[in-house]
Each structure stands twice: as C-alpha cells, then as structure tokens.
Amino acid sequence: VTDATAAARRDRRILDVVRALHPGEVTTYGDVADVAGSPGRARLVGHLLATGADVPWWRVVDAAGRLRAVDAADQAARLRAEGVVVVDGRVRDAPLGRFRVRSDS
DNA sequence: TATATGACGGACG
DNA sequence: GCGTCCGCCATAT
Numbered sequence: 001v002t003d004a005t006a007a008a009r010r011d012r013r014i015l016d017v018v019r020a021l022h023p024g025e026v027t028t029y030g031d032v033a034d035v036a037g038s039p040g041r042a043r044l045v046g047h048l049l050a051t052g053a054d055v056p057w058w059r060v061v062d063a064a065g066r067l068r069a070v071d072a073a074d075q076a077a078r079l080r081a082e083g084v085v086v087v088d089g090r091v092r093d094a095p096l097g098r099f100r101v102r103s104d105s
Numbered sequence: 106t107a108t109a110t111g112a113c114g115g116a117c118g
Numbered sequence: 119g120c121g122t123c124c125g126c127c128a129t130a131t
Binding site: 029042045048049061067 | 112
C-alpha cells in the first residue's frame with residue numbers, strides 16, 4: 001500500500017475511535033491514539049479533530065484533563081451538558097465507560 | 106528544502 | 119502541581 005492510503009486508513013481509525021465515545025465519556029488524545037493503533041501520536045489526534053471532523057471532539061482532553069480545544073468554553077459547555085464535571089478548564093471527574101481519563105486525586 | 110507552529114505527552118527539577 | 123525541554127506528526131510559510 002502507498003503511504004497515502006496507509007495514512008488515510010490510520011486517520012480513519014482514529015476518527016472511528018472518537019466516534020465510539022458515548023455521551024459523558026471522556027478520554028485523552030494519547031489514549032485515542034493508543035486504542036487506534038498509533039501509540040505516541042497524540043498530536044496527530046489533535047490535528048485531526050482540529051480539521052473539523054464530524055466526531056464528538058469535545059470528549060477528548062489532554063493527559064492532564066485540560067480542555068485544549070480552540071474554544072475551551074464551548075468544549076466545557078458541551079461536556080457539562082453530558083454531565084461531565086469541568087472546573088477551571090479541567091475535567092475533574094472520571095466517569096467514563098471504556099476509556100478512562102487518568103485523573104486521580 | 107528548511108523552519109515554525111500547533112486541540113500532545115513524558116521526563117525532570 | 120507547575121514550568122521547561124524534548125520527541126512526536128502534519129501543515130503552513
């Protein structure tokens with residue numbers, strides 16, 4: 001296969017993982033990359049979500065639980081609408097289904 | 106072709 | 119817990 005198709009397949013795989021997130025479920029860029037089979041490529045996940053993919057992008061935060069979206073306020077609002085506790089631009093809760101935000105206190 | 110810049114993350118102090 | 123540094127990958131200039 002060509003590099004282009006391989007990359008396209010990889011990107012699609014990442015987007016599929018994000019699409020699989022249920023309401024109230026929050027995960028990290030790194031975990032998405034990992035589950036999608038591209039460990040270490042957290043930055044790539046962020047880039048994909050930034051390109052306006054049709055996926056629940058607001059359910060993805062960074063490893064520290066911080067909301068990195070351009071419009072963090074919007075992301076916070078969407079998360080709260082699903083019952084996720086966001087404090088000072090950060091996810092304080094670890095509700096989540098299969099994917100977990102590593103945030104312990 | 107080279108450099109800079111992000112929706113990142115881990116290691117370190 | 120925070121700031122800095124470096125590695126990571128794709129785009130933009």
